[in-house]
Each structure stands twice: as C-alpha cells, then as structure tokens.
Amino acid sequence: MSTLFLQSEIKNPYLFYQKMIDENPIYWDESNKIWAIYSYKYCVEILNHKDSQIPPVSEKNLNEYALEISRNLARLSNGIQHEIAKETATILFSNMKSIGIDSILSQLFKSHNNNKINWVELICKKLPVLTILKSFNFNDQDSLFIADNIEWLTKIMHPNKNPEDIKFINCVSKEIYLIAENHIRTLSFYENLIAIISTKHNISHKETKSMFVSNLIGLFIQSYDAARGLLSNALLQCFSEGNNLDKTDKIQIQKLVAETIRFDPPIHNTRRIxxxxxxxxxxxxxxxxxxxxxxxxxxxxxxxxxNSMLFDIERENNQEHLTFGTGGHMCLAKYFSIHLATEALHYLFSNFKKISILENEIENEPLINARLPKAIWVLLSN
Ligand code: HEM
Incomplete structure (x- = not known):
C-alpha cells in the first residue's frame, strides 16, 4: 500500500484516509521508506513533538538569490533560525495594512471580457498574492511581475526539485528578490524591524535585511497554492448538492468557508523528520x-x-481542524485566509445574478501534498 500518490490520480482520497485511520493510524510505508500518520491524535502528537522537525529541502543548483530565500524561510527552518524567521514573518504579517479586496476583484473581473471565466486562473491564482502586495503598497508594475511569476518560486518548497523546477526558480528569483529588497526600504516599519531583530538575536543588519526580504517573499509563496485551493474548494462547496445556503448572506458564506477548511482542505499533508x-x-x-x-x-x-464525512456548516468544533497545522510551524494566516475567501465569494454572488459551474468532473494538479483544482469554468450573467 503506497502512502504517496498524486492527488490528480485519486478521485476520493478520503475513503483511503478513513480506512487508514481505522486500521493503520500510524503506518510504515516500506516501499517509500516513510511513516504516515492519519489519526487526529497522533498527527497532533507529531506536530507538537520536540524531536520532529522540518526536513531539509534540496538546494542543489539554486542560484544565490534562491538559496538566500530558501535558507531564511520560516516554513523551512528549525531551531533558533526558525525562531528568528518566524518572528520576522509575524512582524511583517502584522504590518500588512487592511485594504479593500473588492477593488482587486473588480479589476480582475474587468480584465476579462467574457461571461465564461476560469475561476482558478482569473481569481484563485491572483487574488491572494495581489492582496498581500497591495497591503504592502507595492506599485502596479512590480505587483504584476510578482503575481505573474510567483508560481515558479513556489517550487522552492519542493523536497526534491527536478532540473525544470530549478530552471524556473533561478529564472525569477533574482528579479523578485531585488524588487522586494528595494521595496522594503520604503516601508515605515523597516528601520524598526531591522533594529529589533538584529539586537534581540545578535545578528548583523545585512543578515536581518535578508531575513526580512526572504520572509516577505515567503508570504507570497505560502499564500499562492494554499489560498488558491481554499478559494477553489469553497466555490465548489457552494454548488455542492445539499448546500442550499443564501449565497448573498456573508455570515452563511463565512460558515461555509470555515467548514470547507475542515472538510476539503487544500494542503493534504506535511512532512517531518x-x-x-x-x-x-x-x-x-x-x-x-x-x-x-x-x-x-x-x-x-x-x-x-x-459524523466527520458530513459537510455541516453548523458544526460546532470545525475550527479544531489541522488544515493550518499546529505547534511551532502553524500557519500565520488563518483569519486572513478565511476573510479572503469569504469576501471573494460574497463579491461573486453579490455582483452576478446567475452563476453556474460548467463541468462536473474537476481535475486536480499532479501534486502529492496539495489537492488543487486545475480549472473551474464558471458561466456568469448579471
Ligand atoms: C487556506 C490557506 C492556507 C493554508 C491551508 C495554509 C496552511 C499552512 C500549513 C499547513 C502550514 C504549516 C506547515 C507545517 O507545519 O509543516 C502553514 C505555514 C505557514 N503559512 Fe500558511 N496556509 C494558508 C495560507 C497562508 C497565507 C495566505 C500565508 C501568508 C500570507 C501563509 C503563511 C504561512 C507561513 C509564513 C507559514 C510558516 C510558519 C512557520 O513555519 O513557522 N499561509 N500554512
């Protein structure tokens, strides 16, 4: 029995997960030489265990900019390096100014003169990263470049990178790094953040600046796949049989998003060593x-x-899900992500009278760790 499979190849992984929870909640997969943990209790135990850490990712053939980013990211580091990176990412995140998501959505919809849209391409791949860029005041030109190219940089997180991944990472990392490096100097909290982190952890200003740039880019990278998946899965749940909610009621939408996060999470697994x-x-x-x-x-x-297999927006404890992880590496952006998906769906249902999904069978990306619809074609009319 193989624990590693491409999400594109399995129609319903939850049947397999259920069987494993019942029969082998902790399982040694001899062919892949990997342990797989399925039950809630043991997943929490591993994520909180002091001797389980983030495994190293391959850095072979990465250029100097990609290496710098990879070595500084909170998501990829352990120990004291993680403490510094997480603190930097948290300060950055808390300095994001709140912006109108509606105006970004309106521009994205305007950029497409057709009533048939691919929700994944037009909205899910663009909205999260553009929202973060705008929250840090990036100009339109730089935002466009980063939003169009961040997909290539997300491959930096892959444990093993093929030559094509490396080519793409190296191709965009220098320009994105330099744009972010130039931009951070204009941020009002820049000097303060550098002083706090370098004094507290006794590291040079140069190292602190690199930590700052890398983790800012880290926010773009982290938001790209996961938030794309949530925006896709939440839309699909809106059209799922039995979910007869009032789609213009923001509270109902938010409840749907919260249960989607438990029931159909974008990230299916993470790894430790x-x-x-x-x-x-x-x-x-x-x-x-x-x-x-x-x-x-x-x-x-x-x-x-x-009744875990039931989608129930009134479920009382759905916030106990592990979708954002738990323990030291837990995601920073839980509320940001819920807010983003709620606003996006509310905008869609408030601005278009008729909305229908054009296909029944949704294909997923060929990834092991994430279940991300490749495309969702939607027909809109006012
Ligand atoms: C639905 C959307 C999202 C999901 C499902 C998600 C999921 C996760 C998960 C599972 C982890 C922990 C990984 C582990 O423990 O191995 C994580 C970490 C992280 N996430 Fe998210 N994420 C989402 C959105 C975002 C967004 C929008 C941002 C940035 C704005 C973000 C920033 C981060 C960062 C910086 C970490 C690393 C924290 C650390 O290692 O200390 N995430 N995320």
Missing part, C-alpha cells in the same frame, strides 16, 4: 526517518469530528 527516536503509541520512529502527517485525514477522524 525525526531528530531522535520518537515513541508513538506502540511504534518507534527511528532518528532520521521521515514522517508524512496527513492533515486532511485527521480532519475526518470520527473521534474528533462527529
């Missing part, structure tokens, strides 16, 4: 073994969520 032997239930994960933490399975664990 054991830095010492870890005892988990009756098993011992040996030092240096890799662990796949299946967040999407944990979200359907009956022991945690009653």
């Amino acid at each position: 054991a830095t010492e032997d870890i005892q988990i239930n009756d098993f011992i994960v040996r030092k240096n073994e890799i662990i796949l933490v299946v967040l999407a399975a944990a979200n359907r664990d009956q022991k945690q969520f009653k």
